[in-house]
Amino acid sequence: MNSSLPVFKKIYIDRCSENSEVAARVRSLYPAEIIETVEEGFLAAQRGPMTAEEFNLSKQTLLLTEFKGQFFKRCPGATQKKTLTCCNYHVLNLGSQCNMNCSYCYLQSYLNTKMSLIYTNIDQALEELKAMINEFPNHPFRVGTGEIIDSLSLDEITLYSRKLIEFFKPYPKWVLEFKTKSNKVDQFIDIPGANNITVSWSINPPYIIDREEHGTARFHERIEAAKKCRDQGYKLAFHIDPMIYHPKWKENYGFLVDEITSTFTPEEVQIISIGTLRYQPEQRHMMRDRFGVQSLVVGAEMFPSEGNKLRYDATLRGEMLSFVFKRLKSKSEKWNAFFCMETPETWISALEKVPMQIPELKEMFKPLPQV
């Protein structure tokens, strides 16, 4: 077995996925003794609330199955339009759970399946997308595959990136975004990039990556992977999100901004989104069990905010967001940055404006047709 492959202790293949390309690839990559075919109904039996231990195990067990619902959805931020300022992101979920282990991960309060899932019916997802594109070919939809699974950390197994890149290329108005904390880009890097294919990294300073983003690619590995993509003609994006408060936050986030702006140009990086730590209140117990109070995330000073999530004090949040935003703009006015899942009050406290008043963001935040 290739040592760089994601580690699974057990891989189940649902009978309906037995003849899929992904199943064939899994069989070629992993030892036969850890692979087992299961019958219909197996997935349903895995549903239910998870303990911390079960959540940990769900990262080491994989099920290949078909997804029965709608693949293409609006980002969860869009469901809280009354409280949050939404950037019109759409998501295409081709699996769930993540083989990396960030202390703040929202999947800890979101998932209810005791294993990682890869959906093998990508062709159905592409058909769904095709119907949407045919209906709205000239609307600037941004579609991400990294909402409830990392876009690329399991891509060596699925090779879905290759199919998606080829699918999106003929539709320049529609932007595909791979969002990752891995450095797994070699499996598609031979395909030339295009202006509507973005590879993005959720990124934090090394100090935070080392403490809170377990099992992810290190800071410089992510930057190196981004350089490879840039050199092959892909557009880039960075998500400085979630910013995590710690005594040296200014120094460390300053370093992060300086590294990005000295390595890439604003023309190469389509978007930099900025957000601060936030999570659902019920997630705190799972995080405490799994990472302990010494974690900067678990030990953070969090308070209930609009929309019910726990967040830092609003003034501190504004200060953190504004620091990164201004540091970026001090390098060049051309850096296109915005705040992710934030309230209009925070936009105003940090920038004295809401996105619709900022010319370079107006287009992105303009409401799109409902899906």
Added chain:
Amino acid sequence: MGIEQFLHKAKELGFSATVEPWIEAKKVKGADLVFLSPLKTDLQWQLLFKALLQLIEARTSYTDSLKNLELISDLILMGHQETLFEQSHDFAKWSAHLRALRYPATTQRDDQLKDKLEKLPWPYGSKTKFERRGDRAGIELKMFITSEADLIKAISSLERVKEQISE
């Protein structure tokens, strides 16, 4: 954390005489105590039960008891021991003390903001109260206006407040 486990631990450490009746009276369920599962050592549990006895003695409500127990369990995990019980003779002061231990940076910022806001020239006769409401902290201002002249004076005072804030 199941209730059985919780009661077993209380018995083992000699706290069941007070803890059991409290569980029964407040109808506490296992799911209410989910935040206790990371407590591992006897010392951690002893501190928790000792704090619970204080809460029971202070006749705190179901909600306040659980909210403070969670705060206390966080603090125990952070390594606090005797500092937990400073000011525990007075529940209001103790609760504020526990919050200050758990949220030190925010408490410090709030104290500074309170000090700054309270010194502002608020309209004569108005009542101000500094408050933290979730992720926001500020002043609640109450005024009683009886005439247009009152209103003009109040607006003029608020203009001065605005000027001082902008400075």
